Each structure stands twice: as structure tokens, then as C-alpha cells.
Amino acid sequence: MFLCCWLGLVALIPTTLSTNPGVKVRLTEKGIEYGRQLGMAVIQQKLGSIKIPDFSGTEKVSPIGKVQYSLSNMHIVNVGLPKSSVDLVPGTGVTLSIGDAFISLNGNWRVKYLRIIKDSGSFDLDVNGLSIATTISIKSDETGRPAVSSDSCSATVGSAKVKFHGGASWLYNLFTTFIDKALRNALQKQICPLVADAVSDLNPQLKTLNVLAKVDKYAEIEYSMVSSPTVLKSLIDLSLKGEFYNIGKHQEPPFSPAAFNLPPQNNNMLYIGMSAFTVNSAAFVYNNAGVLSLSITDDMIPKSSPIRLNTKTFGAFIPQIAKQFPGLMMKLLVKTVKTPTLTFQPNNATVQAITTVTAFAIQPNSTLSPLFVLNLEASVSARMFVSEMKLAAAVTLNKMDLTLDKSYVGDFQVRSVFLYNNTQLAKGYPLPTIGKMKLMNTQLDVLKDYILIGTDVQFS
């Protein structure tokens, strides 16, 4: 039984490993450096929240004998982390090193000696030359979400200086050595658990990464990791599934992702490679849902165009239309016949689609009277680019085959009707800002089988 299961598992592994991702995300050194800055702010805050428990004890101090002491109400007043670095550890994760850090705290002291003499005051403690080193591993959890953990940690305190205020000054000298040692130990013990906390605090946030996110009422996208992150000397790569599905019905499309490798660019913090597979899986889903259709009405045609979508325009080519439906506006309904396919070639995104176009005349009472149905097979290419923080495309019609499928107004010659001008149109869409994250210096390249988006991010 055990052997069976084991062999079964072994048999599963190669297929799991060979799943090509639909989306790849790369964090470069520049991105990791930005992450370090964000991370240090969190660790600084954590260290500022250190609570040192009150403590008390008894020491023999010559010549007065036993001294009972207690320290209370200690709190951090300042934390400085002037030096830190993050280095990638290939195959594992990152090491975070903090050096020359300092912590200042103050608190109250109280002593009792010779049975009846009591004294009290306050003190300041300055801890300098603090260094912290921790290794953070990055893995994929069982649900395909990234998970981080602090695997090893060491913290050492360089020097500590206590300054007492109030009370009898001769006592201070007797005290400094053991109090400063006790405080150093108390602090040192707390640092690594706090750093581990700061790291694991990331996990609840990483867990909220929906591995299955609803897109709209038809589609959801799965972007779980298909393998553990790859950590190399100067980058971290995540391989995500990046596949669209019909909501609740996960039918695999009859195509699968092609392998692709992100180019060795590192000017931006983050690179996202989105494969043609991801886009085509979306087309497959929407086509199955029967919603890949487009209604074209006159108000969608630019006001400046002399060509209007009405029976007068069409009547010039098909006189029956003007005769039977004089003075009416028209509507075109474009519907896909099979899933359109998208291909990415360097600098060229091409969509091939087979559709039907149904033309209607709109009656004054809003009834649609069908005029004709055309079969349209088209190939459209776009050169995509980012200009002034907007995503734009120049579109070219490569090919358009039109045939008459059905006519309600008598036979006519199709070719003479539609002689479109292969106009290049460029339209800009502003790039999204996601929550508190703003995209900056974004660029987009169409490469073979995928598009590459390089961007810097800024959290506000």
C-alpha cells in the first residue's frame, strides 16, 4: 500500500514539474532593494515596540552587603538602523544583515540595602553596535501561495551604556556592570523573535493573494505558483499558472502554455511576462460563455466621420436597403464563431477571428429588422507600446475575408460594400494603479509567445 502510494507520487512529480507557467514574475536586484527599504521600516517599528519586562534581583556589593534592586517601566525611546543589506542566497531565499544599529531606552530603578535604606531614580540605556543577521526562505505553500520564514537568526549587541539619574551617585558605579549585562541579555533575547515575527507577519498578507480570483460573472483567473520560486544570484522568479476558467467549471482548453524565458533585463524593479496562453485561455472562456460579441451602433462612430451607420449609407451599395427601410439607423452585431486566437511575435500581437456580422435596421419602435448576415474572417495586428504612462496600440488589418451568409434584402455583391481603409489607430489607456501601489517607468514589449511588462512600483 505504502509502496503503491509512493510510486504514484513519484509518477505524478514529472508532470507537475513540466507544467509551463502562463505568467512569470521577476523581481530584480532593484526591486529587492526597494523591498529592503520597505522591510527595514517594518523591522524598525517592531524593534521600537520591544517590551522589556520588569526585573529584580539581589547582588552582593562590598562593602555594604546585599543590595536588592528592581528595574521597571522600561521602554524604547529610539531605534536606528543605519546599515542594512539584502543578499540573495541561490536556491533558498535572502539574507538580511543589519549592522551598527542602536537602541536607546529609559526606565526606573529602585534599590534597598542595609535592610532599611531605599533609593530610586531613572536611567537611560544606550545600546550600540547591534548587528542582526537572518536568513529568509521563500517557498510555495501547499495552496500555491508564496510563504516566507526566518530560518536562522543571530543578534549581537556591541556595547551598552547606562546612565543613572537621581539617588546616591556612589551606588551607580557599583551597579553599572551587572545591570548593563542584564539589560543587554534581555534585549538580545528579544531581537530575533521580533525579526522572525516581522517576517512571518508577511504570510497572512501573502495568504490573501487569491490564487483563484474572480474577474467578472463569467471568468476567474488562477494564478497559483506552479513551482517554488527560483532564487538566483541577482533575481527571484515566480512561475504562476495564469489561466482563465469559466466560473465553477474548470474545463482545460485544447492548448497549453509554451515555455518562455524572460530576457536578462534589470533596469526595472519588476518584470511580468504574460503568455499568449493566458490571453487565449480568456478567449476560450468568454467564447464558451457565448459573450464574445460586439454590438456596433452609430454612436460608436466618431462624430467627425462622414460615414454614418444608417440605411442611407448602405443604400448606396445595396439599393434594396434604402428602398425597404428608408431613413433608419442601423446596428451591427459581431459574434465569434470559434475561439479567436492571439499570437505574439516580436513587436506584433495578432488576433485571428472568425465571426458573423449581422446587420439590422432599427425601426422607430426599436424593433430590429434583420438585413443580412456576413461571415467575416479577419486577422488584425497591433503594435503595442507604452507612451506617457498610457498603454497604446497601433492597429493594422492584415486580412479580411467577407462572404455573404444570408440576405433578407435580395442578393448583392459583398466585396463592393466593405472596402475599409486599413487605418492605423492609436488609443491610450491609462495604466492601472493597484491599491496603494503605483506603477512607474512602465514599458511593454511584445516578444515571441509573450508580452513583457517592465515596471517600477511605489507604495504610498
Ligand SMILES: *[C@@H]1O[C@H](CO)[C@@H](O)[C@H](O)[C@H]1NC(C)=O
Ligand atoms: C504580424 O504578424 C502577423 C501574423 O504572425 C503577420 O501576418 C503580419 O504581417 C505581422 N505584421 C507586421 C507589421 O509585422
Ligand SMILES: *[C@@H]1O[C@H](CO)[C@@H](O)[C@H](O)[C@H]1NC(C)=O
Ligand atoms: C414595429 O414597427 C414595424 C414596422 O413599422 C412593424 O412591422 C412591427 O410590427 C412593429 N413592432 C411592434 C412590436 O410594434
Ligand SMILES: *[C@@H]1O[C@H](CO)[C@@H](O)[C@H](O)[C@H]1NC(C)=O
Ligand atoms: C487611411 O486613412 C488614413 C488616416 O485617415 C490616411 O492617412 C490614409 O491615406 C488612408 N489610406 C488609404 C489607403 O486610403
